[in-house]
Amino acid sequence: MTTNQRPIRSGYGLQTTAREVIGDRRLDGAVAVVTGGYAGVGLETTRALSAAGATVIVPARTLDKARAALAGMERVEIDSLDLSDPASIDAFAARFVASGRPLHMLVNNAGIMTNSLARDSRGFESMLATNHLGHFQLTARLWPALRRADGARVVALSSRAHRRAGVDFDDPHFERRPFDKWEAYGQSKTANALFAVALDARGEPHRVRAFSVHPGTIETDLARSVPDEEMRPVFAAVKAASALKNAEQGAATSVWCATSKQLEGMGGVYCEDCDIAEAVPADHPAPPGVRPWAMDPDLAERLWTMSEAWTGVTLGA
Numbered sequence: 001m002t003t004n005q006r007p008i009r010s011g012y013g014l015q016t017t018a019r020e021v022i023g024d025r026r027l028d029g030a031v032a033v034v035t036g037g038y039a040g041v042g043l044e045t046t047r048a049l050s051a052a053g054a055t056v057i058v059p060a061r062t063l064d065k066a067r068a069a070l071a072g073m074e075r076v077e078i079d080s081l082d083l084s085d086p087a088s089i090d091a092f093a094a095r096f097v098a099s100g101r102p103l104h105m106l107v108n109n110a111g112i113m114t115n116s117l118a119r120d121s122r123g124f125e126s127m128l129a130t131n132h133l134g135h136f137q138l139t140a141r142l143w144p145a146l147r148r149a150d151g152a153r154v155v156a157l158s159s160r161a162h163r164r165a166g167v168d169f170d171d172p173h174f175e176r177r178p179f180d181k182w183e184a185y186g187q188s189k190t191a192n193a194l195f196a197v198a199l200d201a202r203g204e205p206h207r208v209r210a211f212s213v214h215p216g217t218i219e220t221d222l223a224r225s226v227p228d229e230e231m232r233p234v235f236a237a238v239k240a241a242s243a244l245k246n247a248e249q250g251a252a253t254s255v256w257c258a259t260s261k262q263l264e265g266m267g268g269v270y271c272e273d274c275d276i277a278e279a280v281p282a283d284h285p286a287p288p289g290v291r292p293w294a295m296d297p298d299l300a301e302r303l304w305t306m307s308e309a310w311t312g313v314t315l316g317a
Helices: 018-022 040-051 063-070 086-098 126-141 143-148 160-164 181-206 228-240 252-259 297-311
Strands: 031-034 055-060 076-080 105-108 152-157 208-214 269-272
Touching: 018 040, 018 252, 031 040, 040 055, 040 063, 040 105, 040 252, 055 063, 063 076, 076 086, 086 126, 086 143, 105 126, 105 252, 126 143, 126 181, 126 297, 143 152, 143 181, 152 181, 152 252, 160 181, 181 208, 181 269, 181 297, 208 252, 252 269
Parallel strands: 031 055, 031 105, 055 076, 105 152, 152 208, 208 269
Antiparallel strands: none
16 A cells, blocks of 8 residues: 655654654664664664663664764664675674564664765765665665564655755766766665665565655764865755754654654655655755655666665565
8 A cells, every 4th residue: 555645744843853753652672773873863863762762773884983972872782884885784684683683663874975976896886875775785684673573664864855866777876977976965865765665565565664754954974075165055045944953853754754653554655844745746946845756666666676686685585
């Protein structure tokens, strides 16, 4: 059953925080994995879930940084993971699956934004490789644990940057076309949204539902490689519109998608400001809403098939 891409009037909004979304609800016994869960929006996602009683596993590329950020936080475990390294992804997932624990929430939060063309060891463009393919492989490897939960949710961090570009299926890794960092980043964020569409279609029979999320515009380290002169006007414009969020507000939609009873029986939708976003046409002038190329099920299936070929990984294999 496909969930309609339209707001449900959740009662929350742009300034809602992650803790407000959970309220007094307890998540005792639930297990979550939050990639990038030790900085920015990811840290606040970890904080909100653990404070409500969930056990949160935070896989990290920089273990010392993660330990320092998460020190003293209850029910938080740290493990090693590099989303740009397929062997590291397999090793982390194998350790988790072997533990026998169910996985109730997988928040694919980590991401990169680069200023110049970079490639991983396979020759894949780095933003698509890390933001999409790394999480694609991670989710597929964790599939047994997600099914074991008998009711799990996967949250993919997308962005309004998806409106900058769809997935270029003819040249996704910029082998022939000139590299543009905003197109590359936008493509990776569209891929995150399409991933949720395709995963939800596969997961629904197993009570595994998937959502993609625009967290909001937040000043974090994500854009550290982009020159200040490019980012400063962006943040100034958002701030002038009273739409700039802090990290806890930025984590709210991820936490809402991962935990809210308002979304029971739903999935495969793009969300923003703690609600399902409105589907808007390709030429829609305002930033809010999800564009057609980020929610098309046929494009989602095409990307899924290509992702399997690129990674050599299939769901649960």
